[in-house]
Amino acid sequence: MAGSGEEAAAAAVVQNKKVVLRRHVTGFPTEDDMEITVGTTEQRVPAGLTAVLIKNLYLSCDPWMRGRMSKHDDGATVPVSDFVIGDAMVNFGVGKVIDSTHPEFIAGDLVWGMSGWEEYTLVTQPESLHKINHADLPLSYYTGVLGMPGLTAYAGFTQVARPNKGDFVFVSAASGAVGQVVGQLAKIAGCYVVGSAGSDEKVSLLKTKFGYDDAFNYKSETDLSAALKRCLRDGIDIYFDNVGGATLDAALLHMRHGGRVAVCGMISQYNLEEPYGVRNLYCIIGKTIWVEGFNVGRFFHLYPRFEEEMAGYIKDGKVAVVEDVVEGIESAPAALIGLFSGKNVGKQLVAIARA
Amino acid sequence: MAGSGEEAAAAAVVQNKKVVLRRHVTGFPTEDDMEITVGTTEQRVPAGLTAVLIKNLYLSCDPWMRGRMSKHDDGATVPVSDFVIGDAMVNFGVGKVIDSTHPEFIAGDLVWGMSGWEEYTLVTQPESLHKINHADLPLSYYTGVLGMPGLTAYAGFTQVARPNKGDFVFVSAASGAVGQVVGQLAKIAGCYVVGSAGSDEKVSLLKTKFGYDDAFNYKSETDLSAALKRCLRDGIDIYFDNVGGATLDAALLHMRHGGRVAVCGMISQYNLEEPYGVRNLYCIIGKTIWVEGFNVGRFFHLYPRFEEEMAGYIKDGKVAVVEDVVEGIESAPAALIGLFSGKNVGKQLVAIARA
Known part of the structure; x- marks a missing residue:
């Protein structure tokens, strides 16, 4: 000292x-x-x-x-x-x-x-x-939750994915900094929300702490498409993608007509020398899907409104x-x-x- | 008889x-x-x-x-x-x-x-x-040109891709029923337009008949990314995709910030048992790219306006x-x-x- x-x-x-x-x-x-x-x-x-x-x-x-x-x-x-x-x-x-x-x-x-x-x-x-x-x-x-990841979740969900009440929402890396906020905002918006995460502990958190309606451990599922079909039998209106790769590929198969994929991150890909090849992109034509990559940089003008809204949710116990x-x-x-x-x-x- | x-x-x-x-x-x-x-x-x-x-x-x-x-x-x-x-x-x-x-x-x-x-x-x-x-x-x-493919080109370009004057536009299957119309609409909109096609004869047509600023034969190029770099050194604002697969993968690398991919078709993929794996989707995050699949079905309300406009272009010699x-x-x-x-x-x- x-x-x-x-x-x-x-x-x-x-x-x-x-x-x-x-x-x-x-x-x-x-x-x-x-x-x-x-x-x-x-x-x-x-x-x-x-x-x-x-x-x-x-x-x-x-x-x-x-x-x-x-x-x-x-x-x-x-x-x-x-x-x-x-x-x-x-x-x-x-x-x-x-x-x-x-x-x-x-x-x-x-x-x-x-x-x-x-x-x-x-x-x-x-x-x-x-x-x-x-x-x-x-x-x-x-x-x-009140900083960059929270604003990313808020802007990506409200401005890019644009939810409607009753939408079926799927979030990957769902217990992470962004995912945990997206899931809770989706519940506040009246959506049905399913998350994927990489351990049973996280899956449990999704259901008990963050209010996800259902969740699965992508590491223990042998077939991601089957897991999505099981949890979202009527398909996906909004996929909030934090991981890319095989999860994105499987989600494309289950998107509903007019569905939206908000691509926030692709953490599964960042360390690969050769990225995963996504084979199901053809789905976006017949189902008129919209896939939008975004980064939070263009949404900082929303920060003051976001900070007040999110601080209110936390204080009211609506966001854990x-x-x-x-x-x-x-x-x-x-x-x-x-x-x-x-x-x-x-x-x-x-x-x-x-x- | x-x-x-x-x-x-x-x-x-x-x-x-x-x-x-x-x-x-x-x-x-x-x-x-x-x-x-x-x-x-x-x-x-x-x-x-x-x-x-x-x-x-x-x-x-x-x-x-x-x-x-x-x-x-x-x-x-x-x-x-x-x-x-x-x-x-x-x-x-x-x-x-x-x-x-x-x-x-x-x-x-x-x-x-x-x-x-x-x-x-x-x-x-x-x-x-x-x-x-x-x-x-x-x-x-x-x-x-006055039927479904023409309306597809018109709606996909004006309603999905939404061009601005001066945009750099890339069109695949550029001499086909849809592509030939997209390229000419892009010139009318004041864009710089590059097309790809599968023979030297078609490449010649693109430049001499349809007014494309530049064009390449994807079958004779050894490196599609290099071909795009050569023809569009400042990158692509709009990619009007008719083919999917390797061409889409290469185009993603050259999209400009805020670029738009209007996915009309993926003819390269329709007969494959195992579709091509698109590896460069990660580009859509950093460059905030928007990829939208569409089909003409939701644009038939535009047909009367389209028919008059397109018939006028043809009669005026603006569309070949x-x-x-x-x-x-x-x-x-x-x-x-x-x-x-x-x-x-x-x-x-x-x-x-x-x-």
């Missing part, structure tokens, strides 16, 4: 541990692709810079980080840049403002937004930060939350890797400080 | 040759799966029936007929019923009304709509027939038409089979009578 005399100085310098990428990854990533480095950070925004210095409290582990761990060709059409070798990795997180030269933020503000996988981050684009308006709820929720929290920045690499084998139960996050 | 005395009788009976399905098909169909049978037809609508008797002039050969040649399980989600063994096959055609007990039709009317693959058809659902309003144009056009016409009902089976190897150059149809 640094001495208190040192911290009291106007520009105290403190230790700053980071998770950095050691090499760009092909195939399945391992913990060894990342390492913890220890640097220092001055406890104020450097003179002349408009920025916000935040102390990170919770780091979010999200599947989309996998894409940024690879090296893409120059000119490749990817939505975000590759992580830089030796720099702290980057993702959404929850933090407390330590110092600010930006007029909208002051020391002590609680925020969430794009931050580094490190103890302190100097945010040079503070407009990407959101002030936390419901600090009476657990702050960690702003990595999940399951988090998988690991402690300490040293635990972050393993937590991230665990996502790709479904080790996490619920929203995966890393607590690195409480205040 | 029947004697004129016989034809003058009130209820003359004439020969009626039919193309009937001999067996339901799996895999690639052959001419031998169909046969010509000779029956007779009374030259008037039977008493007590509200129907229209038409003499068929032109039969249309369309890829969608392939689906109806298979036997589907009871309860299978298919948009139309299977053809009945031993009955005349069914598709769109152009005909002349011989007799009618329906108030909207009288003998002598020229019509197009769902008819049989036979010389005379008793249409018991006359509301499916459309009167031909531009008989000054070749009547055969009502099997193609290439047809592949074979003579005689005996030629129909081979003409249909030829579609699946791309033997036809332009819209395939069968002329069985001129008036």
